[in-house]
Amino acid sequence: MSPAVQSKLPDVGTTIFTVMSVLATQHKAINLGQGFPDFHMNGELVSLVGKAIKSGMNQYVHMNGLPVLRERISEKVAFLYGTSINPNTDITVTPGGTYAIYTALTAILQPGDEVILFEPAYDSYIPNILVNKGIPVTVPLLFSDYKIDWEAVKARISVKTKAIILNSPHNPTGAVLDVNDIIQLQQIVKNTGIFIISDEVYEHLIFDELKHLSMLLYPDLMERSFVCFSFGKVYHCTGWKLGYCIAPPALMQEFRKVHQFNCFTCNSPMQYALAEFIQQKEHYLTLGLVIQEKRDQFQQGMKATRFSPLQTHGSYFQLYSYAAISDENEYDFATRLTKEYGVATIPVSAFYASPVENKVLRFCFVKKPETLEAAIQKLVKL
Ligand code: PMP
Ligand code: GLN
Numbered sequence: 001m002s003p004a005v006q007s008k009l010p011d012v013g014t015t016i017f018t019v020m021s022v023l024a025t026q027h028k029a030i031n032l033g034q035g036f037p038d039f040h041m042n043g044e045l046v047s048l049v050g051k052a053i054k055s056g057m058n059q060y061v062h063m064n065g066l067p068v069l070r071e072r073i074s075e076k077v078a079f080l081y082g083t084s085i086n087p088n089t090d091i092t093v094t095p096g097g098t099y100a101i102y103t104a105l106t107a108i109l110q111p112g113d114e115v116i117l118f119e120p121a122y123d124s125y126i127p128n129i130l131v132n133k134g135i136p137v138t139v140p141l142l143f144s145d146y147k148i149d150w151e152a153v154k155a156r157i158s159v160k161t162k163a164i165i166l167n168s169p170h171n172p173t174g175a176v177l178d179v180n181d182i183i184q185l186q187q188i189v190k191n192t193g194i195f196i197i198s199d200e201v202y203e204h205l206i207f208d209e210l211k212h213l214s215m216l217l218y219p220d221l222m223e224r225s226f227v228c229f230s231f232g233k234v235y236h237c238t239g240w241k242l243g244y245c246i247a248p249p250a251l252m253q254e255f256r257k258v259h260q261f262n263c264f265t266c267n268s269p270m271q272y273a274l275a276e277f278i279q280q281k282e283h284y285l286t287l288g289l290v291i292q293e294k295r296d297q298f299q300q301g302m303k304a305t306r307f308s309p310l311q312t313h314g315s316y317f318q319l320y321s322y323a324a325i326s327d328e329n330e331y332d333f334a335t336r337l338t339k340e341y342g343v344a345t346i347p348v349s350a351f352y353a354s355p356v357e358n359k360v361l362r363f364c365f366v367k368k369p370e371t372l373e374a375a376i377q378k379l380v381k382l
Contacts, residue, residue: 008130009130009131016347017035020345021034029342031364032345033334033345033346038371042277044277052268052272058268061271064091064092065244067087069272070087070093073087073246082217083222089249090246092256093243093244094244095241096241097233097243100226102128103255103258104251105134106132107251107254108163108195108254109162109163117138118166118167121138125165140152145311153184157192163195164185165196171202171315171317173319174312176313186218189220189224196221196224198215198227200227200229203234204285207312210314224248225251226245226251229246294367294369301376302320307321307322308324318362319348319363320363329347330349333347337361346361
């Protein structure tokens with residue numbers, strides 16, 4: 001008989017993204033649930049991977065990431081944010097942004113430490129805290145613009161607060177941090193030992209001429225931050241699972257202790273390819289506009305339906321209220337929409353530890369025009 005596992009995560013089920021993607025496949029629904037593009041990534045970048053594999057770049061690279069890639073990342077950070085980052089001590093290439101966030105939390109958390117996070121929250125944050133015996137302390141974002149209530153944050157800070165997790169542009173709401181948010185954050189963490197885990201995987205996916213306010217812009221925030229990025233989101237290759245973390249040397253040293261005995265090093269051919277491709281700035285500089293056009297196309301088409309849009313200023317996502325259509329809870333409605341109308345979405349209640357119901361669903365609009373059009377044709381029937 002197999003020994004029984006005493007679960008470290010007894011209340012954790014299967015992630016909603018997988019649940020809805022499986023349901024979409026079963027019912028042949030158009031999948032606007034899980035966040036991934038359905039169009040091809042850049043062919044030149046694909047060729048560069050092929051070139052790296054064929055020319056024998058198939059062995060382990062340095063555990064912190066291919067040196068030339070780290071150099072190019074530091075050049076990019078200097079160009080975008082005017083900040084000098086040491087590629088040897090401050091950057092580690094990781095298998096995706098999720099892993100970077102998990103590794104940062106694992107590096108800093110002691111049992112009983114509290115971590116402040118904002119709900120709705122990306123679904124990995126709370127399990128990442130719990131598996132490290134930390135205590136998640138949730139602060140609700142204000143419905144319906146999902147701004148941060150900084151007075152509520154202050155009220156939840158305690159002597160046990162070890163970290164604050166931020167995510168801008170925000171999944172699932174598309175909210176972005178503004179200058180006032182940064183000022184409030186600076187005041188709150190000043191003279192404390194609080195770390196910041198900043199999930200900036202949607203760094204370039206920001207719309208309406210807004211500027212991404214990275215922690216890397218502010219020395220007083222950067223000195224306490226693990227800033228996490230994902231190549232999957234920048235180059236339309238979510239399945240590559242490659243990203244990186246930037247943190248000051250003392251923080252990064254601890255991050256690497258965890259990293260070296262977990263993943264050790266990430267796949268090499270893609271790092272060679274990215275080291276070359278990342279130099280073509282226009283790809284990431286135009287990304288926000290390209291994706292904004294998709295948002296606008298989707299919003300325009302959705303005007304023919306009874307769904308009403310909430311604001312989105314970034315990310316892959318747009319929330320819609322279905323209050324005019326149904327009284328069902330979000331999970332039931334999203335399930336029925338998939339089964340009966342052939343469009344999969346994500347219920348926003350899934351991003352809360354204790355579900356909050358606002359009759360809103362998350363739609364991923366980073367799709368081909370014909371996919372969005374086909375989905376809208378189905379949604380007008382409601
Ligand atoms: N953070 C957020 C907010 C995300 O939406 C995602 C995935 N889409 C990630 C982290 C993870 O990125 P990766 O796939 O590189 O692990
Ligand atoms: N980040 C993606 C989303 O929010 C999904 C990633 C995943 O499936 N874990 O849809």
